[in-house]
Amino acid sequence: MKNGLEDVIAAETQLSDVDGEAGRLVIRGVSLDQLVATGTYESVATLLLEGLTERRFDSEELKAWLGEARERLFAHVAATDPVLLALPPVDAMRALIARLPDGEDFDTALRLLAAPAVFLPAILRLQAGNTPIKPDTSLSQAADILHMLTGHRPSNEQTAALDTYLVTISDHGLNASTFASRVIASTGAGLTSSVLAAISALKGPLHGGAPGPVLDMFDAIGNKANAEPWIGEALDRGERLMGFGHRIYRVRDPRADALKGALRPLVQTGQVDPGRMSLAEAIEAAALTILRERKPGRPLDVNVEFYTALLLDALGFPRAAFTGVFAIGRTVGWIAHAREQALNGRLIRPRSIYVGPLPKVA
Numbered sequence: 183m184k185n186g187l188e189d190v191i192a193a194e195t196q197l198s199d200v201d202g203e204a205g206r207l208v209i210r211g212v213s214l215d216q217l218v219a220t221g222t223y224e225s226v227a228t229l230l231l232e233g234l235t236e237r238r239f240d241s242e243e244l245k246a247w248l249g250e251a252r253e254r255l256f257a258h259v260a261a262t263d264p265v266l267l268a269l270p271p272v273d274a275m276r277a278l279i280a281r282l283p284d285g286e287d288f289d290t291a292l293r294l295l296a297a298p299a300v301f302l303p304a305i306l307r308l309q310a311g312n313t314p315i316k317p318d319t320s321l322s323q324a325a326d327i328l329h330m331l332t333g334h335r336p337s338n339e340q341t342a343a344l345d346t347y348l349v350t351i352s353d354h355g356l357n358a359s360t361f362a363s364r365v366i367a368s369t370g371a372g373l374t375s376s377v378l379a380a381i382s383a384l385k386g387p388l389h390g391g392a393p394g395p396v397l398d399m400f401d402a403i404g405n406k407a408n409a410e411p412w413i414g415e416a417l418d419r420g421e422r423l424m425g426f427g428h429r430i431y432r433v434r435d436p437r438a439d440a441l442k443g444a445l446r447p448l449v450q451t452g453q454v455d456p457g458r459m460s461l462a463e464a465i466e467a468a469a470l471t472i473l474r475e476r477k478p479g480r481p482l483d484v485n486v487e488f489y490t491a492l493l494l495d496a497l498g499f500p501r502a503a504f505t506g507v508f509a510i511g512r513t514v515g516w517i518a519h520a521r522e523q524a525l526n527g528r529l530i531r532p533r534s535i536y537v538g539p540l541p542k543v544a
């Protein structure tokens with residue numbers, strides 16, 4: 183029995199490889215460095231879905247279809263009501279997605295790629311007392327998300343930063359939410375069911391729910407001098423530092439540097455406060471020093487969520503929405519894995535060891 187299934191291999195995949203010793207992520211044969219150097223959300227989505235749906239397409243076609251799909255999905259925003267809007271954004275988004283039809287075909291996949299990108303900005307605007315903004319079909323998915331969030335055309339640096347984020351988090355081996363997606367797909371349920379299960383698995387702070395708490399930590403620390411004492415006291419209380427540690431990586435998570443790199447142009451053009459960036463670097467350095475002292479047997483390093491928090495904050499997302507933005511980017515990975523499982527896999531049905539009481543012998 184492996185509590186947490188660590189090191190258990192439960193699927194064969196052509197989608198992504200996470201090498202925890204080398205700190206390397208490969209998506210369909212392309213390294214993360216190469217993907218972020220040239221990739222957009224549409225190009226990585228095309229790469230991930232290749233051969234897994236009944237349609238063949240390139241990233242330009244996908245961009246156009248996604249624009250049209252966003253426009254169609256905007257009608258569903260009218261289904262929001264006060265009960266739904268009282269929920270945290272990721273829960274409200276999940277509730278709207280749950281109204282969509284299920285299926286395994288390309289149209290279902292397209293609808294699911296577009297839905298969170300439309301629903302999350304609309305929900306955030308409604309929760310803030312503003313009118314939702316209609317999608318602009320001429321924009322890329324990243325640019326339109328920012329446009330629907332703010333009502334303005336984003337700068338090139340902002341669009342590039344969100345594109346890098348969406349590319350970076352598009353897929354990542356058999357993480358908890360992707361596994362959930364594959365389990366649902368293995369029963370023959372449709373893609374909407376798989377994506378709903380995956381969103382539910384992503385919510386917890388041990389998986390996709392960490393960046394909001396990372397930003398809370400930045401705020402609580404406040405200045406560089408406070409980093410070491412604050413971190414020491416948090417660890418004394420037995421708390422985990424959000425944005426550090428990983429089940430697979432034994433070295434630095436390569437996604438952290440991709441996101442830090444995406445922040446640089448925003449800092450250089452004054453769209454992110456340089457003080458914020460240097461506070462983050464000071465917190466990272468202090469945390470690594472203290473974690474190495476306190477947990478010498480366990481290599482703990484920075485993970486994807488640390489710079490995610492800074493990046494999404496800089497792009498204007500409220501911290502309560504960070505998990506929802508993660509879901510926008512990861513949906514393509516969930517869909518690709520669900521299709522792979524449905525096409526090539528078997529029903530996932532592990533066993534448990536019963537350790538409860540036995541019936542009394544009469």
Ligand code: CMC
Nearest residue numbers: 387388389390392422423424425426427428429480485487
């Ligand atoms: N801060 C302090 N100590 C930690 C941390 C941390 N962030 N992460 C692990 N440890 C310690 C843990 O207390 C344990 O120490 P000990 O052996 O003395 O009890 C040791 O390291 C091993 O921990 P573990 O629970 O076996 O590690 P895990 O593989 O189950 O946990 C993790 C991985 C990501 C859940 C964990 O590192 C964590 O809770 N991190 C903080 C939350 C976070 O940043 N989550 C986002 C993860 S990255 C997104 C994704 O890809 O899902």
